[in-house]
Amino acid sequence: MKNTLIFKMGLAMMLVITAFTGCAQNLNLSALTRAEKEGLLLMREEEKLAHDVYAFFANKYNIPIFRNIAKSEVVHQNMVIDLMNRYEIEDPSFEEEGKFHNKELQELYDQLTAQGTTLIEALKIGAYIEELDIRDLKQLMQETENEDILETYEPLLRGSENHLRAFVRNLTGRGVEYQPVFLSVEEINAILNK
Numbered sequence: 001m002k003n004t005l006i007f008k009m010g011l012a013m014m015l016v017i018t019a020f021t022g023c024a025q026n027l028n029l030s031a032l033t034r035a036e037k038e039g040l041l042l043m044r045e046e047e048k049l050a051h052d053v054y055a056f057f058a059n060k061y062n063i064p065i066f067r068n069i070a071k072s073e074v075v076h077q078n079m080v081i082d083l084m085n086r087y088e089i090e091d092p093s094f095e096e097e098g099k100f101h102n103k104e105l106q107e108l109y110d111q112l113t114a115q116g117t118t119l120i121e122a123l124k125i126g127a128y129i130e131e132l133d134i135r136d137l138k139q140l141m142q143e144t145e146n147e148d149i150l151e152t153y154e155p156l157l158r159g160s161e162n163h164l165r166a167f168v169r170n171l172t173g174r175g176v177e178y179q180p181v182f183l184s185v186e187e188i189n190a191i192l193n194k
Contacts, residue, residue: 032087036149039140040084043156045093045102046136047076049109050129050163052097056113057122065170069126069163076156083152123171127178130164133157134191135182161191168192 032040051073058066084091092101098113100106112129116122137157141150168178168188180188 030146032089032146032149033144036144036146037087037089039143040080040087040089040149041092042102042136043140043153044077044080044084044091045100045105046133047073047080047156048093049100049105050133051077052109053112053116053125053129055097057116057126060116061119061122063119063170065126065166066122069166072159072163076159079152079156083148086148120171120174120176123167123174124176124178127164127167127171128181130160130167131180131182131188133160134164161194164188165192165194 051070054066054070054073058070081091094101098109100109112125116125134157137153137160141153141157144150171178178188183191
């Protein structure tokens with residue numbers, strides 16, 4: 001009887017501690033600003049854009065870069081989705097490839113997939129998308145001090161830099177010099193020489 005009472009008291013204490021810990025963790029989630037929420041929604045769909053364009057080109061051109069980087073973009077999307085879930089931000093993205101909630105990204109997807117009529121153009125488009133991601137991530141990182149967001153964006157930035165290097169390397173190997181669109185020549189060279 002005494003053991004049962006001690007067991008019940010211990011169980012009750014564990015439940016109280018667990019409940020308190022859960023509340024404390026929720027208190028650590030500071031409210032996001034509107035700009036931070038919009039940034040997460042943008043990056044969610046920008047990562048989907050990269051995946052969907054690369055998946056499209058993987059079906060069109062039989063080289064591993066599109067297939068491999070498309071897989072990586074799924075990981076990037078999931079990182080953003082996990083953070084959105086943590087902050088209870090609804091994900092408006094469509095599951096269907098090539099469909100976007102963000103109208104500008106929908107237009108960009110349509111334009112880029114239509115433009116990639118040769119392997120060289122498709123590789124340039126890959127570099128273009130990664131350059132766009134890098135520019136947007138750097139800007140969003142400057143606009144926040146939220147540690148959760150920064151801890152999510154930092155690996156996305158490194159991944160985009162790796163992908164940019166891979167696309168540029170593929171172009172260079174085919175005798176094509178990539179011309180930056182969003183970043184300066186100095187920024188591109190710094191990324192390529194890492």
